Amino acid sequence: MKLHIAVLPGDGIGPEITQQSVKVLKAVADRFDHDFYFKNAVVGAAAIDSVGDPLPEATLDLCKNSDAVLFGAIGHPKFDNNPDSKVRPEQGLLRLRKGLGLFANIRPVNTYEKLLDKSPLKRDRIAGADLIIYRELTGGIYFGDKSTAEDGKSATDTCTYSVEEIERIAHLAFKAAQQRRKKLTLVDKANVLETSRLWRKTVKEVARAYDDVELDFLFVDNAAMQMILNPTQFDVILTENMFGDIISDEASVIGGSIGLLASASVGEESAMFEPIHGSYPQATGKGIANPVASILSAAMLLDHFNLTKEAEVVRKAVEISIQMNVCTQDLNSDNHYSTAKVGDFLEGII
Amino acid sequence: MKLHIAVLPGDGIGPEITQQSVKVLKAVADRFDHDFYFKNAVVGAAAIDSVGDPLPEATLDLCKNSDAVLFGAIGHPKFDNNPDSKVRPEQGLLRLRKGLGLFANIRPVNTYEKLLDKSPLKRDRIAGADLIIYRELTGGIYFGDKSTAEDGKSATDTCTYSVEEIERIAHLAFKAAQQRRKKLTLVDKANVLETSRLWRKTVKEVARAYDDVELDFLFVDNAAMQMILNPTQFDVILTENMFGDIISDEASVIGGSIGLLASASVGEESAMFEPIHGSYPQATGKGIANPVASILSAAMLLDHFNLTKEAEVVRKAVEISIQMNVCTQDLNSDNHYSTAKVGDFLEGII
Ligand SMILES: CC(C)[C@H](C(=O)O)[C@@H](O)C(=O)O
Numbered sequence: 001m002k003l004h005i006a007v008l009p010g011d012g013i014g015p016e017i018t019q020q021s022v023k024v025l026k027a028v029a030d031r032f033d034h035d036f037y038f039k040n041a042v043v044g045a046a047a048i049d050s051v052g053d054p055l056p057e058a059t060l061d062l063c064k065n066s067d068a069v070l071f072g073a074i075g076h077p078k079f080d081n082n083p084d085s086k087v088r089p090e091q092g093l094l095r096l097r098k099g100l101g102l103f104a105n106i107r108p109v110n111t112y113e114k115l116l117d118k119s120p121l122k123r124d125r126i127a128g129a130d131l132i133i134y135r136e137l138t139g140g141i142y143f144g145d146k147s148t149a150e151d152g153k154s155a156t157d158t159c160t161y162s163v164e165e166i167e168r169i170a171h172l173a174f175k176a177a178q179q180r181r182k183k184l185t186l187v188d189k190a191n192v193l194e195t196s197r198l199w200r201k202t203v204k205e206v207a208r209a210y211d212d213v214e215l216d217f218l219f220v221d222n223a224a225m226q227m228i229l230n231p232t233q234f235d236v237i238l239t240e241n242m243f244g245d246i247i248s249d250e251a252s253v254i255g256g257s258i259g260l261l262a263s264a265s266v267g268e269e270s271a272m273f274e275p276i277h278g279s280y281p282q283a284t285g286k287g288i289a290n291p292v293a294s295i296l297s298a299a300m301l302l303d304h305f306n307l308t309k310e311a312e313v314v315r316k317a318v319e320i321s322i323q324m325n326v327c328t329q330d331l332n333s334d335n336h337y338s339t340a341k342v343g344d345f346l347e348g349i350i
Numbered sequence: 351m352k353l354h355i356a357v358l359p360g361d362g363i364g365p366e367i368t369q370q371s372v373k374v375l376k377a378v379a380d381r382f383d384h385d386f387y388f389k390n391a392v393v394g395a396a397a398i399d400s401v402g403d404p405l406p407e408a409t410l411d412l413c414k415n416s417d418a419v420l421f422g423a424i425g426h427p428k429f430d431n432n433p434d435s436k437v438r439p440e441q442g443l444l445r446l447r448k449g450l451g452l453f454a455n456i457r458p459v460n461t462y463e464k465l466l467d468k469s470p471l472k473r474d475r476i477a478g479a480d481l482i483i484y485r486e487l488t489g490g491i492y493f494g495d496k497s498t499a500e501d502g503k504s505a506t507d508t509c510t511y512s513v514e515e516i517e518r519i520a521h522l523a524f525k526a527a528q529q530r531r532k533k534l535t536l537v538d539k540a541n542v543l544e545t546s547r548l549w550r551k552t553v554k555e556v557a558r559a560y561d562d563v564e565l566d567f568l569f570v571d572n573a574a575m576q577m578i579l580n581p582t583q584f585d586v587i588l589t590e591n592m593f594g595d596i597i598s599d600e601a602s603v604i605g606g607s608i609g610l611l612a613s614a615s616v617g618e619e620s621a622m623f624e625p626i627h628g629s630y631p632q633a634t635g636k637g638i639a640n641p642v643a644s645i646l647s648a649a650m651l652l653d654h655f656n657l658t659k660e661a662e663v664v665r666k667a668v669e670i671s672i673q674m675n676v677c678t679q680d681l682n683s684d685n686h687y688s689t690a691k692v693g694d695f696l697e698g699i700i
Pocket residue numbers: 074075090093245276541542571
């Protein structure tokens with residue numbers, strides 16, 4: 001198979017981890033005789049620094065003309081504590097999601113037997129946890145009208161959802177549930193929010209077409225509790241943009257390191273693959289960042305193109321590396337490997 | 351001291367737990383020679399059922415004319431799954447908060463040595479955790495304009511904050527930090543939301559008056575992770591309404607049972623005390639609900655009126671009950687006591 005892959009390393013540890021995924025994808029291409037073409041482009045703080053725009057036209061064009069995007073991470077502290085700065089790295093990511101129409105962000109969470117003890121949660125609570133979060137990614141309060149009053153004395157954000165926006169991701173989530181344990185939990189705040197009530201109503205209607213899937217509902221505050229009390233109760237979680245952001249980051253603690261968690265963002269025409277962790281500025285350039293989340297995102301990329309065997313090989317390689325303790329310091333404090341060494345090891349066994 | 355206390359038992363387990371707090375407050379009044387007068391009023395689903403309004407005028411009036419409100423819980427599943435119902439129990443609580451001007455909801459989270467093993471989190475992560483959340487309670491997306499399009503095809507919620515709304519709770523939170531470990535963490539999503547940027551800016555300005563307090567910032571998604579990874583890092587957390595709802599419910603897992611967590615909601619003129627748990631409809635009338643969250647809320651009521659010794663006696667009594675295993679089934683699965691028996695025990699030792 002021929003695939004054109006746009007590589008957007010971004011900020012902080014983005015470049016070093018993405019480099020490992022590219023290594024791994026090249027090894028896969030070699031072994032299975034595919035042609036993967038990689039082209040790099042800038043985004044985020046890196047792009048602000050070089051061209052003054054967190055998502056340069058050329059970057060968006062490259063992404064649109066590629067089959068898939070491999071994304072690193074975005075964000076730099078110099079912008080976070082400056083509420084007045086008009087240009088922010090995150091705008092690059094948000095405009096990219098919107099520009100490519102990536103309406104569904106898919107975040108699987110599971111555990112590795114070998115790593116259960118790394119988790120802050122007790123073993124018996126998390127053993128067997130295996131859930132997947134479908135987070136709506138191009139709507140809600142992230143993309144609604146925003147304003148600050150002229151006198152600077154008040155600010156407003158707006159959260160809007162349409163039936164259509166809810167339906168399209170609901171279908172994806174129900175289909176995923178059919179392939180899994182046939183349970184879907186909608187997380188919302190329908191006792192307070194009008195948009196949540198539209199979600200509940202619409203998802204109930206979509207559910208009729210999937211009567212083999214059991215549908216239930218959880219208020220987001222309760223979901224934040226249940227995720228820790230009893231994560232094995234979940235199969236597919238469906239939720240809106242902001243709740244998905246919070247709940248999926250929270251869920252990342254289950255497996256013992258956020259450095260393991262991959263995601264796919266998909267739309268009608270494009271697909272992007274990125275770790276769920278951020279740019280982790282304190283670790284930049286130190287060779288301590290875990291590349292596995294990015295590498296497992298690359299595995300999701302392979303799956304997306306039905307390269308199932310290839311994706312399996314990557315996942316298997318990751319399992320072996322964990323089994324053999326070839327891990328960065330977040331997972332292996334005694335005898336840790338650098339970011340690049342983990343990449344080399346995986347490249348070597350693929 | 352003379353205190354007029356409005357008692358709003360509400361729905362589900364609300365009445366049975368509130369009854370225990372009243373017992374405890376009466377015991378305190380006896381022992382310390384105070385005059386506490388209690389008057390009951392309906393709210394929530396109970397009020398919808400009896401008078402068709404989740405917050406009858408008479409209830410609000412009683413609260414306004416009392417020194418404090420003791421609140422049980424609100425909510426009934428028959429309303430949750432009916433997105434079309436125009437009257438909902440939760441409106442009663444929201445209107446009550448707004449009507450009484452209760453702009454700050456204060457939720458302390460700590461652990462009991464004896465109960466550390468009940469927590470889903472590992473002992474070494476939570477031992478010594480002692481944090482307090484200041485959640486803004488009458489602004490934000492809960493109270494902003496809401497609408498559904500005529501054709502039912504889209505819905506909108508609005509989140510607005512003014513500098514004034516942010517300042518008044520920020521002052522309370524900084525003052526609390528000064529009495530504690532002098533650290534304040536603002537939880538927001540300033541990399542995306544305009545309102546969060548206003549929070550960040552305003553809180554930075556308020557901070558100048560409290561230069562003995564260390565101020566830091568955390569994005570809400572990261573905060574949801576940090577709360578589980580390392581809860582002992584927190585002292586005072588300050589945040590807006592919706593984030594506070596989610597983060598504080600999440601934090602409730604730390605101590606081992608949400609049935610232990612109390613809260614105070616305060617404003618210029620009124621104060622209300624309520625457990626953070628909900629109406630727990632499945633448990634209603636079974637005598638299994640833990641009354642401790644409500645009883646510790648009563649202790650916060652005593653504190654509010656500077657009855658510090660009295661509040662200490664209540665907290666001490668709760669500690670003894672936990673020490674002696676006089677607990678409901680959430681904490682003591684072998685030999686559990688009923689809701690009323692726990693109340694009787696505490697009444698007896700005060
Ligand atoms: C960087 C930020 C805008 C982003 C988000 O909140 O969507 C990130 O937290 C994520 O979850 O991908």
